[in-house]
Amino acid sequence: MKLLAIETSALVCSAAVMEDETLIGEFTIQQKKTHSQMLMPMVEALREKLELDLSSLDAIAVAGGPGSFTGLRIGSATAKGLASALNIPVVHVPTVDALAYRLCGSAGLVCPLMDARREQTYTGIYAFEGNMMKKILPQCAIALPELAGRLNAEQSAVTFLGDGVPVFREKLDQLLAVSHSFAPAHLSRQSAASVAGLGMLYLREGRTETAAAHKPEYLRLSQAERVRAEQMQKENGAPDDADP
Amino acid sequence: MKDRTVMLAIETSCDETAAAVVVNGREVLSNIIDSQIDIHTLYGGVVPEIASRKHMEKIVPVTECALSAAGVALKDLDAVAVTYGPGLVGALLVGVAYAKALAFAAGLPLVGVHHIEGHISANYIEHPELTPPFLCLVVSGGHTHLVNVADYGKYEILGRTRDDAAGEAFDKVARAIGLGYPGGPKIEKAARDGDPEAFHFPRPGFGEGCFDFSFSGLKSAVLNTLNEYKMKGMAFSQADVAASFQAAVTEVLVSHAMEAVEKTGAKKFAIAGGVASNGVLRKAMEDACLEKGIAFYHPSPVLCTDNAAMIGAAGYYDFVAGKRAGMDLNAVPNLVLGCSEPLRRE
16 A cells, blocks of 8 residues: 655645555655645656556545644645546544654653644644544543643643644643653654544545535634624524523 | 646636636636625625635635536646736635646646736637737726736737726625625616716816826715705705716726727727726726727626636736746735736746
8 A cells, every 4th residue: 555645734845655654755844935835846756766656556645733723725736637537545643643653652642733823723632542532532622721721630741742842832831730741853843744643544444425525624613703703602692692 | 838728727716716728818718707796795895815715615626527527637728827916915816836846746837927927818719810919998896997908928018097986986886875795786777767967077187198096085076966966955865866976987998998909009999897887887988999990899797897808818817928937836915917026947
């Protein structure tokens, strides 16, 4: 089984090819240039350097969100284009799951942190039994105190990673009552290799979707939809107010 | 060069997800448009984030539909064309990323097309006799450009709006008089029962020899008039305001266009863009061209609105001129017409 994985959900732009158990190629870069200009040249370079026959691919794995809305769309639209032209399925890998999978095999809990703005983080809580990943808190957008409360209740050591670490580190040190550490730089950011690793598991389990059906998981409505929903709730009388 | 070039074209610059299959830039085998207008109407205008999300859901089915309606498969194609600007960046990115990946995986050359170039080229589809040079007025919700089409792919902008686009003014005035979104068709309909001379709104211009437009002053004049009526507690006729506003816009567009025809000595004149489907404007432009003794061209309404067939028409001429886009093609929201910087010659 061979798959091409792409990850453009945040600052990192990354593409990788995995063949069975082997990661045969990966490009990862984090700089200011837009993923739109970086991703396909990476894919093109992978094909060239690996002398990859595209028709040998079994699936396209993509970090499907949450993340930057624009970044997710570049990744998903690219995955759709590749998968529909090659007539192969898309494997949707949740971004936070793929981040956690970077620390596969950790003894304590693993907690990825992405800066979701609006005083929230895209996060989740994971534990590993050997190479098996268990989701204790599936990926979600929550405020830091809520996350800290969940972690304190688990009463277990935790390792954080992700681009949210520099943003939330100081506050976490204050809020946490459990022992915690932060992943080193080489393991701390998104990578297509990790998307490929989880993607390969999903592919074997048949957890795939068609190019047409695939869409990113934003975890959030657009601002216009949110404002409109709030207005409509006000007009119809908020259920919170109605309850005694 | 083969004598038959079959092109898949993709357009996602605003709120229509569109794909088409076009042969030699003129023969449309399919033209699929999925409009999001019903959703954006809830918000009184296009919401960029919602538009981008909808494009993501529709891009594959719309493209597959265009291919199957044309009776072709990817292997029958010679190239892929995609709009890369101007437009909403998030919306453009969906089409650009998808088209690049599709072209790459199918082993097809890719052409990046300017959206306005597409609108102008919509005229080629139903008028096989139309060839450059000609003048073209592009009027839509986002654009108001008076363009000299010197040759295929060679454009000189003679005038453009300095503030609101003509279609934008239609939307804003429609909202102010309670007609809602989208303004163009609603004003045209309301104006049918109105007196175009009931109000005299200004016809802004920048003097002889300057073909630029300004519609924000005209829009403000309408809003001021409405305010005056409100202050005096008087009711105004929606139909009269709509008709008078439409007459002012039409007069400005026609007078600028005909002045440009005189200055350039053009023998052919075309209109394009969403507002070009306005019947009053089309009739006035047609009459003015007739008076000048020059040929007048306009696309049918389905080709005036954002569509991908027009991108296939423009893309074909870019393709035969040897223009190709690389895999680093980006969406350029404020892309300038005639600027082919991100394109490469093979």
